[in-house]
Amino acid sequence: MRFVGVIPARYASSRLPGKPLAEVAGKPLIQWVYEQARKACCLQQVIVATDDERISDSVRSWGGEVMMTRSDHLSGTDRVAEVAQAVQAEAFLNLQCDEPQIAPETICCVCECLEQDPDVDVSTARVPILDLESANDPHAVKVVVDSQNRALYFSRSRIPYSQDNELYCFKHLGIYAYRRSFLLALSQERSTLERLEKLEQLRWLENGVRIHVATVKEDSIGVDTREDLERVRSLLENTAKVKLSSQGKGR
16 A cells, blocks of 8 residues: 655644744754654655745755645645645555654554554554543543544543543544545535534544554654743754764764
């Protein structure tokens, strides 16, 4: 199965304008994501999909592939669907432009799920939540699955709720693989649950779409606020220093 990775990127952001081009350890944020995607052997091609010339120019300057898309898309999936109309592939992977540490192993796991489960149109990933603060954080989307690891529901609330205060929650990672046929038939009309929770995947569930959810080992830190950006900068700058130090010792 041919998989094309797509990184939807907008310049506008209510909490952090210009986020994809924010400098992190010497590179724009989106370049970190692109380079992680290129490490995933399951992806035959990686494309940044944007409606902003500043992002397009940046991507081309460091050798990335970019496609200009419409400015009226309501979600990243809608932008990926436009790419699917122009690019021939059996499946497309949607990568968030603000998750610079997404693991290549997670990318391949999500792609493999779509290959191995022919009855689903979408696959995604989750990681265990290990603390109550994250379980109760509305910015950390939670997901529950059935016995076949297919999504039952996504929520910003803590699900499932335990009266005994037992911690059994999984954080949903914002990565999706879709069959091309699903993207081309995607409804643009927002559903009731989607509107209430501000989660586009609920539109799919309400319309009977089966979503396979893989459990993976590595979490992925998203950048939504200035504080998130500073935290990611610190992590990646330290990683770069350790790498340079180890290279120096090896000489």
